[in-house]
Amino acid sequence: MVITIIGVGLIGGSMAITLKENGFAKHIIGVDKNPENLDKAIRRRLIDEDLSLEEGIAKADIVILSTPVDTLKILLPKVLDLVENQIVLDVGSTKTKLLEHIKSHPKRGNFVATHPMAGTEYSGPEAAIPNLFDNRCTVICDVEDSNEKAIEKVKALYESMKMSIVYLDAKSHDIHTAYVSHISHISSFALALTVLEKEKDENRIFELASGGFGSTVRLAKSSPEMWVPIFEQNRDNVMDVLDEHINTLAKFRSLLIKKDFDGFAKLIRKANTISKIID
């Protein structure tokens, strides 16, 4: 299987490592508008060769689009214009806008909309790591709009990566991800800003910050190039979740004002039930 990865960053690069290692891909071609990324990807041996978009697609059995979601919207129709029998999949974090955009493309059936639920706060080919996807899940969206052969190949690809598959329509996907991923990032960005604003003495933060702070602000290192387009495309859902999150914080605030610490304990006990769900 020849796989062409367009956008060799954290996700594209990590898929390259995994798919080569497990033997699913015989040959991996990298395409990236940034020559520096390609250079790094070659030196890190993430890809076997780098080619232009046209050549990369022509030589591929499967084309993976792993760019930020704004680029994805521009790139996907172009890629579909170029394919014959190739299977195309994206790995973007938002789906509704993208799928509306290519709804009536004659090659729509060759395309499978996927979202592997894995990542780190780092980006670029230097951030690519093995085992990123182990035992995680991939969402396949609007599966009925892809042809059967395409679905089978994409399922085989993700199963080779030790991932399980969940099927959702694009709208549900975008609502769920607003809750389980997008709001975590905004919360983390805001927390970092709150502390940076107050603690002008950065050494003090560094000295005092215990593990707890580190884990809640970890995502605040995430790149605006990746995340702003996600918030833009999923704006309405993110607004809803953000409103609910601010309301929840306001509940804690109101309990503090009233010195209602029994109520505070009750809310914490309810929050504790998250441990049944998250390791």
Added chain:
Amino acid sequence: MVITIIGVGLIGGSMAITLKENGFAKHIIGVDKNPENLDKAIRRRLIDEDLSLEEGIAKADIVILSTPVDTLKILLPKVLDLVENQIVLDVGSTKTKLLEHIKSHPKRGNFVATHPMAGTEYSGPEAAIPNLFDNRCTVICDVEDSNEKAIEKVKALYESMKMSIVYLDAKSHDIHTAYVSHISHISSFALALTVLEKEKDENRIFELASGGFGSTVRLAKSSPEMWVPIFEQNRDNVMDVLDEHINTLAKFRSLLIKKDFDGFAKLIRKANTISKIID
């Protein structure tokens, strides 16, 4: 050195492991109002023996108080009533109220107010782990109110644990910890509640949650028994930080409403600077 640990939970138990392992303590005595905790602590070999409060203090060179901060306020005066030459230290997360409370105790000089900046979201003796404190920092508060011999012993104790020491007055300590620790917990509790409220289908959260969500809600597993007394004692500082945090989230909200994604990117870039401070 004989060390008596009152409250053999996550922090007390982890200190017991570290101080025995590094040879600073020859003998470790556990005191706990909960017989189950003592039983677990004995079976896990965290402590060498368990004794009553009075016996434990009488036999000790150093007494460590590692209970929730509400218990601390009741217990510390009682412990100071019982000491002769013993050094006493606490490891609580709030300091102003506690230190006001024992300000004029005749044995105030024997006491050193400390806060080792380390922890996990778990509690109880079963949560005690080695290396919890490695390369972390300990705050010593209002150092001028402790006598020199007490300070020297407590410094030696923390240095044996590979910890560095920072000196702060109690008020500054409580402000800083509101920023670098307490708000992280409220943010995490609120995030867990926001998601639990929406995602009635817990399996869906479990399937979809990627690493990012896990790390931002990790602290939401923290126990109300430990945390509510902290929020109670540090209420005014926590209120200030919570207000600022809600305001920061409101800034993101307003940028979303106005579709000002350049402004959004700017805020994210500012938040990214946290990576200079936190690994």
